[in-house]
Amino acid sequence: MRSVVRRRTGPQPAVRPAPAAAPPAAPPAARQRRRQRQRQRHRRFQYVFVVTYGRSGSTLVQGLLNTLPRTLVRGENGLYLVHLYRALADSRRFRSRHDKYRGRAPSSAFFGVRHTKERYFHRAVRGIVKDSVLGPVDPSSVDRLGFKEVQWHRVEPEEVAGFFDMMDAAFPGARYVLNTRDPEAVLKSGFWRRVDDDVAAQRVEAIKEIQQFLRETRPERVLDVAYEAVTAADQAVQDRQLVALGEFVTGDPVPTELLEAMRATVAQPHGPNSTAAQSST
Secondary structure, eight states, X not given: OOOOOOOOOSOOOOOOOOOOOOOOOOOHHHHHHHHHHHHHHTSOOEEEEEEOBTTSSHHHHHHHHHHSTTEEEEOOOOOTHHHHHHHHHHHHHHHHHHGGGOOOSTTSTTTTGGGOOHHHHHHHHHHHHHHHHHTTXXXXXXXXXXXXXXXXXXXXXXXXHHHHHHHXXXXXXXXXXXXXXXXXXXXXXXXXXXXXXHHHHHHHHHHHHHHHHHHHHOGGGEEEEEHXXXXXXXXXXXXXXXXXXXXXXXXXXXXXXXXXXXHXXXXXXXXXXXXXXXXXX
């Protein structure tokens, strides 16, 4: 009697697709360039920040800073750093409150809380700013990074000392350009005319207080830059301010060619629409 072989009619085992071919390896020269760029991004930079209020000539100061050799200073970013500072402060308070439980065992509700070190925050803050300022720019082409900001009033009075302590830890040796302009002229200019008079005055005053705090606590790392001096009709007055700014940021004397380049920058329009805006923006 002939045996009958029954065929399975149920689901068949899945056939695994062949693994995708690995992408071709980058040429040695390309790998070397990539590693070099990565090393450059991790090297130590100097930092400079413009602390001011709107309509003070801050975009012009930004332009002057970018005229300096090997210096890259970006524009406003809404002062997102204030949120990072508050995250750090919250973490500090939480750890202080719960570190007494030690949190060393996996059975602890606060397991690992003692490892939320502040230096991790500082490193992250520095990395965020560095990468967002550099963008696509070759890191080997610059030594100094920073940004200008007009929303420093978002730092509450009771946060000011702690905020700038964080800045010192994240950006050791950071320098601050304190851009000023006659407050009456500021409040009559541009967008301030659309802001309630009391609110506008309070915001400008809050930033002036932060500037004064920096003068008192970090005198060797601040420079006052007056809009009236930068745009002065008297060439000697203007040159003194431009030279002071260049030497403060670079640490070197300002040669004649650089001074001429800075004068040319002053003559250019600056603002939200750089080809049409006034230099007082």
